Amino acid sequence: MSTTQAPPQRAEPVDRPGFETMTYREALRLAMREEMLRDERVFVMGEEVGVFDGAYKVTAGLLGEFGSDRVRDTPISEEGFVGAGVGAAMLGERPIVEIMTINFLLVAMDQVVNHAAKIGAMFGGEVRCPLVIRTPNGAGNQLTAQHSQSFEGWFAGTPGLKVLAPATPADAKGLLKAAIRDDDPVLVVENLAIYKERGEVPLDPDFITPIGLAAVAREGTDVTLIAHSYATVRALHVAERLERTHGISAEVVDLRSLRPLDVETVAASVAKTSRAVCIEEGWPTYGVSAELAARIQYVCFDDLDAPVERVGMAEVPLPYAKELENAALPNEQRIQAAVLATLGRAA
Amino acid sequence: MSIATSTLRGLYEQMLLIRVFETEAERQYKAARIGGYCHLSSGQEAATVGSTHALDPGDLLVTGYRCHGFALARGVPADAVMAELFGRVDGCAHGRGGSMHLLDVSRGYYGGWGIVAGQLPIATGLALGLVRQGRAQAVLCELGDGAVNMGAWHESLNLAAVWRLPVVFLVMNNEYGMGTSVERASAVTDLYRRAASYDLPAERVDGDDLLAVAQASATLLAGAREERRAAVLELVTYRHRGHSVADAGLAYRTRGEIDEHIQRDPIFRVRALLAQEGVSDDELDGLMGAAEEQVAAAVAASVASPPPAVSTLATGMYAPGSAAQFAGMLPGAPFGERELVFAGGLGE
Ligand SMILES: Cc1ncc(C[n+]2csc(CCOP(=O)(O)OP(=O)(O)O)c2C)c(N)n1
Ligand SMILES: [Mg+2]
Numbered sequence: 001m002s003t004t005q006a007p008p009q010r011a012e013p014v015d016r017p018g019f020e021t022m023t024y025r026e027a028l029r030l031a032m033r034e035e036m037l038r039d040e041r042v043f044v045m046g047e048e049v050g051v052f053d054g055a056y057k058v059t060a061g062l063l064g065e066f067g068s069d070r071v072r073d074t075p076i077s078e079e080g081f082v083g084a085g086v087g088a089a090m091l092g093e094r095p096i097v098e099i100m101t102i103n104f105l106l107v108a109m110d111q112v113v114n115h116a117a118k119i120g121a122m123f124g125g126e127v128r129c130p131l132v133i134r135t136p137n138g139a140g141n142q143l144t145a146q147h148s149q150s151f152e153g154w155f156a157g158t159p160g161l162k163v164l165a166p167a168t169p170a171d172a173k174g175l176l177k178a179a180i181r182d183d184d185p186v187l188v189v190e191n192l193a194i195y196k197e198r199g200e201v202p203l204d205p206d207f208i209t210p211i212g213l214a215a216v217a218r219e220g221t222d223v224t225l226i227a228h229s230y231a232t233v234r235a236l237h238v239a240e241r242l243e244r245t246h247g248i249s250a251e252v253v254d255l256r257s258l259r260p261l262d263v264e265t266v267a268a269s270v271a272k273t274s275r276a277v278c279i280e281e282g283w284p285t286y287g288v289s290a291e292l293a294a295r296i297q298y299v300c301f302d303d304l305d306a307p308v309e310r311v312g313m314a315e316v317p318l319p320y321a322k323e324l325e326n327a328a329l330p331n332e333q334r335i336q337a338a339v340l341a342t343l344g345r346a347a
Numbered sequence: 348m349s350i351a352t353s354t355l356r357g358l359y360e361q362m363l364l365i366r367v368f369e370t371e372a373e374r375q376y377k378a379a380r381i382g383g384y385c386h387l388s389s390g391q392e393a394a395t396v397g398s399t400h401a402l403d404p405g406d407l408l409v410t411g412y413r414c415h416g417f418a419l420a421r422g423v424p425a426d427a428v429m430a431e432l433f434g435r436v437d438g439c440a441h442g443r444g445g446s447m448h449l450l451d452v453s454r455g456y457y458g459g460w461g462i463v464a465g466q467l468p469i470a471t472g473l474a475l476g477l478v479r480q481g482r483a484q485a486v487l488c489e490l491g492d493g494a495v496n497m498g499a500w501h502e503s504l505n506l507a508a509v510w511r512l513p514v515v516f517l518v519m520n521n522e523y524g525m526g527t528s529v530e531r532a533s534a535v536t537d538l539y540r541r542a543a544s545y546d547l548p549a550e551r552v553d554g555d556d557l558l559a560v561a562q563a564s565a566t567l568l569a570g571a572r573e574e575r576r577a578a579v580l581e582l583v584t585y586r587h588r589g590h591s592v593a594d595a596g597l598a599y600r601t602r603g604e605i606d607e608h609i610q611r612d613p614i615f616r617v618r619a620l621l622a623q624e625g626v627s628d629d630e631l632d633g634l635m636g637a638a639e640e641q642v643a644a645a646v647a648a649s650v651a652s653p654p655p656a657v658s659t660l661a662t663g664m665y666a667p668g669s670a671a672q673f674a675g676m677l678p679g680a681p682f683g684e685r686e687l688v689f690a691g692g693l694g695e
Contacts, residue, residue, distance in 0.1 A: 051599050052526030075496035075532040076463050076524055104462065107497070142382035142434070144445045146461040316661045320445030321434030322382060327657040 018203055025195040027169040028058050028134070031176040032096060034205045036066055039094060042180060045072035045081055046098030055100045056136065056195055082108035082133065086116045086185075089131040094180060099135035102151050102189065116185040117160030131185045134176065138192040138230055138281055142325055145317035150282030152189040152229070153291070156258035162211060163258040165189040167232035169199035171256055174209025182211060189258075191230040191281070214262035216269065220251035223275040223339055226266055226292055228255040231279040231330060238335045250339065258288060266292065267299040274305040275342045279335055284312030309338040350558060352624045356634075358400055358557060359617045362392040363638040365416040366614060368425055371642045372415065372432055372446075376592045380650075381432045383445045386413040390555075390587035391521060393613035396420045397560030398517055398582065401568050402487055407455045407477070409470040410489040412447035413519075413586075414459030417489060423451045429645035435652035442655045443663070463524075464490060464497035467516065471503045474512035478575065485571035486514040487564075493524025495538050507577035508545040515567045516542075518581040519554070525590045526599035539581035547577050554582030555613040558620075584613075 015021055022030070036042045043066075044059060050073040053060035063071040074081040078099060085095040099105045105112065112133065119129040139148035156163040162184055166172040172190070179186035217232060218239050225235040232254040239250035253269050255262065270276045276296050278289035289310040296308050314328035340347050369387045376385045388395060391413075399420035402408060410417045418428050423439050431438030432446050439451050450458040457473060460466040470488030477484050494500055495518060507514050518538050522529055529536050542549035548570065552563045563580055570576040585608040589596030596605070618631055655662075 048525050048527065051531075053598065055525070073527055073531060075527070076493045077496045077498075079498050080496075107462070142445060144383055144443075144448060144461070146447075146465075147384070314660060316664055319443040319655070319660065320383060320431075320440075320448070321442040321655050323434075323654045323657060324443070324660055327660055 015200065019200045020203055021198055022169055022201050023195065024166075024169045024172045024190070024197050024199070025056065025058050027173040027199075027201045028176055028190065029060065029062070030201070031173045031180070032059070032062065033065070035177055035180045036062070036070060038205065041092065041094040042096065043070040043072065043093065044096045044098065045074050045085065047074055047076055047100050049073060049098050054098070056192070058134075058190075058195070059098065078104055078108040079111055083111040083115065085131050085133070086111055086119070086129055089129045089185070090119065090127050092130075094130055094132070096132045096134060096180060099133060101147060101192070102135045102137045103147050103149050105133070105135055105151065112155065112161070112185070112187070113158050117158050119160075120184060121160060128183045129185045130183045132176070132179045132188060133185070134188045134190060136190040136192045136195070139313065139318055140193055140325070140329060142320055142322060144320045148318040150229075150280065150313070152187070152258060153280070153282055153287040155187050156261075156288060156291070160185070161259060162186040163189065164211065164256065165229040165258055166209070166256060167194065167217070167227070167229055167254050169197065169201045171209050171215075173201050174207055175211070175256060178208040178211050181208065186211075189229060193230050194233060197233065209256065212257050212260040212262055214256055214265040215254045216251060216265065217254040218250070218252040220249040220273065222249045222273055223277065223342055224251045224253060224266070224269040224273045225277050225279060225335070225339065226253045226255065227279040228258060228288065229281060231281050234330065234332055234335055235279055238332050238339065241332070242336065242339060246340070246345065248339070248343065248345075255288075261291070261295070263295050263299060266296065270296055270300045271303045274303050276300075276304070277309040277311065277335070277338050277342055279311045279330060281330060282313055283315055284310040285315055287312060306342045306344070309342045311335050311338045350561070352621070352626065355617070355621060355624070356626065358396050358561075359614075359621060360634055360638065361396045361420050362557075362614050362617060363635055364425065364641060365392050365395065365419050367635075367638040367642045368419060368428070368645070369415055371646060372429070373588075373592050375432070375646065381446070382434070383447070384412070385432070385446045385592040386590065387588045387592065388413050388416040388586065390608060390612070391519060391584045392416060393557040393617065394519055394554035394560055394582040394584045397557045398487060398564040398580070400561050401564035402455075403484065403568075403572070405455065405482065405484045406568065406572070407457055407473050407484065407486045408489075409457050409466045409473065409486065410459050411463070411466060411491055411494070412459055412461045413491070414449050414489075415446065418449040418451065418456060418459070421451065421454050421456050423449065423454060423456065425641050425645040426648040427451070429642070430649040430652045433649040433652070434654060435649055436655050437648065437652040441662070464494040464499040466490065467494070467499045467503035468506075470514050470516070471506050471512055474507065474514040474577070475510065477513060483572055484513065485568045487517055487568065488514055489517045489519060491524055492518060492520040492522070492529050492538060493527070493532065495541060496532055501544075504542065504545045504547060504577070504579070508547050511575040512577055513571035513575050514577050515564070515571050516577070516579045517564075518579065520581050520583050521586045523586070523590075523599065525594075528599070537581075539579050542579035547579055549579040549581070551581040551583065554584030555611065555616065557613065557617050
């Protein structure tokens with residue numbers, strides 16, 4: 001009989017029944033897998049989604065499980081294969097088109113904005129376009145001006161599209177599944193920095209996150225931070241820190257859905273706190289935060305104790321040098337400064 | 348093609364410099380002194396050096412993002428290229444472009460570009476500019492095998508043909524675009540044949556044969572310069588390394604396939620030619636040592652060069668004289684154009 005001691009048990013957090021802790025990336029993959037098992041019409045296409053397992057490994061393993069008819073590697077032809085997704089969707093297929101990063105979606109902008117978005121209305125509701133486009137936004141790895149952008153605001157400004165931007169693994173799964181089941185063209189904006197973030201995800205194959213509902217990610221009473229995608233993660237960090245260092249109670253609203261936009265949840269929070277800071281990864285000028293500020297001043301005019309603040313990427317094509325990139329990103333320091341300014345507090 | 352031994356020796360030195368430079372760049376990347384994407388061209392040196400050699404001093408060059416080799420072959424100092432990779436003020440783009448966006452206007456190099464095929468319409472426009480300015484020069488536009496499946500390829504070739512523009516599209520066919528082989532991506536795998544759709548002259552050449560590359564490039568560039576004849580030159584080559592430093596390059600091809608190409612290294616082929624011409628082994632080894640010294644000096648210069656000051660975040664964004672136009676954007680949040688432009692960003 002062995003006398004060696006059993007190795008000390010590592011305190012692995014045990015998942016609640018029906019939940020599993022996984023990365024954002026894995027949650028997206030699970031959503032696609034479940035929907036592909038559920039519905040024969042769902043298929044995936046994009047550059048490097050098959051043999052290469054995805055440029056960011058979101059589709060890893062799907063080719064092996066579903067074969068090359070349902071997991072299609074495409075040539076580098078974004079306009080061509082996004083448009084092919086539009087056409088297939090018009091026939092009732094459920095394509096999920098992966099664009100390697102949102103920067104390359106510009107090449108297909110015409111198919112998205114001038115074609116997919118128009119179909120429902122322009123043909124009087126005679127034909128629908130149940131297309132999903134998934135793509136990450138984001139900056140922070142010195143990828144420089146052409147590869148560091150966050151264009152979701154442009155698409156959210158387009159009637160006919162729905163635009164979702166999950167910030168957590170659970171919403172990554174829930175929103176992508178909602179998008180796949182939706183009958184309209186939906187852009188799901190993922191984020192490079194959060195692919196590796198972990199969180200608890202419901203395993204129920206019928207769990208979805210409804211489109212058009214924001215979430216209060218953290219409750220607070222002094223100020224409301226409104227964000228989506230990676231900016232939500234930053235906002236939560238700032239809120240935790242401000243509680244510790246300044247005794248400030250910040251509420252964080254995670255938009256989750258940009259179009260439709262849940263103004264009701266935003267307004268309820270701002271009515272409570274009287275102060276709003278809108279945060280986004282992209283340029284704020286004409287951006288998501290511009291839209292939020294306009295809506296807040298209209299709905300919460302009598303509630304506001306301070307002008308609505310905005311934080312986003314500095315209004316420059318992002319430079320390469322690390323020092324310049326750091327200065328340009330909507331980092332936690334800049335968010336914190338904006339929150340303190342809103343509260344009339346010194347940094 | 349007959350070529351003076353001294354010229355061949357010079358081209359060999361360039362090939363060595365590129366190989367040593369990129370090997371060092373990978374090392375510096377792994378030591379976190381270089382960030383972003385870093386795409387190496389190891390294995391493609393003959394194609395790079397041979398085609399660039401055929402340029403006249405007044406010709407123009409445009410490339411994609413795999414551009415260290417082209418910049419060095421065009422004569423951009425190794426110090427300026429390495430400093431760019433380090434993100435320092437002495438970089439050829441002042442530390443603002445990084446590995447994918449090298450340039451040197453004084454040498455007619457109008458940039459490395461990061462969106463696949465985005466540089467093609469730009470090259471076409473540079474050629475249009477040359478014609479409008481009455482300059483009998485040509486544009487060499489590098490692209491990858493993956494870029495020929497973009498609409499911009501077709502639109503650019505057609506424009507260049509109907510307007511008779513002096514541009515040579517140089518297709519670096521290294522058999523893969525990321526993990527996708529040419530066979531899986533392209534209906535016509537002899538990529539040069541696509542030029543027939545636009546009735547443009549086209550050639551396919553062994554891109555690892557330095558002299559054949561130089562010869563074909565010279566002929567097509569002369570046609571562009573002298574007769575305003577656009578053309579396509581397909582160079583068949585291979586990248587020894589992954590798509591970028593982050594890709595091991597093994598998920599979509601076998602070790603054996605890579606090794607086979609490494610054994611036919613274009614650098615060995617030129618070395619053999621020089622040996623045939625009577626250049627001694629000692630001298631050839633000495634050239635390698637010189638390249639290593641040059642690259643070590645480039646690293647030292649880059650380490651010594653300062654990063655750009657944060658106050659210059661917006662430098663170059665708008666032309667001098669624009670600050671007044673932004674005066675009406677009142678100060679305050681967001682971190683906006685007015686603050687940046689007025690922070691001396693435009694050098695005003
Ligand atoms: C429009 C666009 N789509 C996708 C990408 C991502 N991407 C960068 S390089 C690359 C492969 C290009 O292959 P190829 O043209 O053969 O050039 P190589 O890398 O082999 O030099 C891809 C898909 C991009 N930069 N631009
Ligand atoms: Mg290639």
